[in-house]
Amino acid sequence: MDAANVAYDPVVRLSGLTRRFGPLTAVDGLELEVRRGELFGIVGPDGAGKTTTLRILAGVLPPSGGRAEVLGVDVGADPEGAKPRVAYMAQRFGLYGDLTVAENLRFYADLYRVPRAARPERLERLYRFSNLGPFTDRLAANLSGGMKQKLALSCALIHEPELLLLDEPTFGVDPISRRELWAILREMNERGVTIVLTTSYLDEAERCHRVAMLHQGRILDLDTPARLQATMHGSLLAVRARPARAARDALRATPGVRRASLFGQALHVVVDEAADGEVLVRAALGSMEVDGVEVIRPSLEDVFIERVGADV
């Protein structure tokens, strides 16, 4: 280990990490480091290898090749070594529906051998974060989706891990609970907990310090959201035109247009040059009804679609 790497204090270090399932290579030679205190996002299409990577980090799935170091422990050789300092919240986290909120928390506190003396203060803090305090006696089965996720997160945090691994933590959660979950994550992160999470929602990825875009088991790109957004080729226009699909098809057939896709009620159109973009678009659309053309800042999702090269 050289001096430069020590200074970074990586909490996660992957080198050549590979995982095969029969003929399928789910994770294909990943190289990356997550630094202490980072909030790190992994995004990618279905089957990109996001969940597999997290499971390897959590020590629940051995790698087929390469090396994964978590908090200095080679988790391939010693899957149990880092576990006391890591929390892993899988997509289907193991809450017990027939136990109450308080009983679930006690169960995880026992599992992770949290000293009894330390429990009241931690529970108080977790209840405050999660707003679950008034519901300690409610069965987990009777909680809403958002509350279940907050309870799962609280259970994952009961042993004060240094590293928190979250697989799609906001899956199926309404916007209000989603904000609460993110507030908890940010506060944990400010307290020094390193967080690695996967998400299908690129607006969530924009809240991370750095983001790795995964595709077919490989890293397409890894950087801060702002820098990723700055690397998009061409300029992005939001075009409001009717009929939308015919407009999209006409734009796709136009030289100078790199990409055109439906996005909500508008079309997102990537052109080589912003300067003559509007002229180009209006000419391509001919007699179609065009309500507006404006240059917009690409979101991480636009960058993602470009990188994955999907024709949507």
Next chain:
Amino acid sequence: MSEAAIQARELTRRFGDFVAVDHATFQVQTGQVFGFLGPNGAGKTTTIRMLTGLLPPSSGVARVAGLDPAAESRRLRGRLGYMSQLFSLYGDLTVAENIDLFGGLYEVTGERFRARRAWVLEMAGLEGQEKRLTAELPLGWKQRLALGCAVLHEPPILFLDEPTSGVDPVARRAFWDLIDALAEGGTTVLVSTHYMEEAEYCNRLLLMNRGRVIAEGTPGELRARLETPDASLEDVFVELVRREGGAVVG
């Protein structure tokens, strides 16, 4: 004036003391993509269940595709498509077997069935994959297959209950492309979602909280209700629910 595809007037559903849907009144015009938003427990699913004839209302009336769902649910079934995040597909059946099953269910037979099956396979991008087990398909493909099966009988009205939870942005865009094509062809689509990005694809939105309709309008109109110019739809959602005194807890 033609009748709206979906109409609800003072639609109410109680479960014991709990009022799950409280005098909901709204209508959806033919060919619209109409979004149902609201926190967990707001009453979205209960409303959809009443509109699809699965649950009788406690009071109030609904009309869907010209029928009363409470009294004519059997006839209504042939005019509705329904797809939920839980998918109605059988994982241990192949792609072709799932399509066959829906053909039987919706009584789509003979030449029409063959044409519709070919359409489903093409739109879902599953040509040549007919013999694969559905459970083995990537989520985005499963979802498109579920959508294809839900509209196998070419229903004029399609209900989508949180259709794209958990799928990636590429699959999500491809899915909405299909929805848009259906709407362009005259299908009325009512979609419930937690994701404001999906709400952007809707012509009109209805926001529910604690069983009541608290706002309705185009995405632009709803944004205009907040004084902050760059408010996202999610900001609007959170603010309007907050003004109503917050979400149902539980």
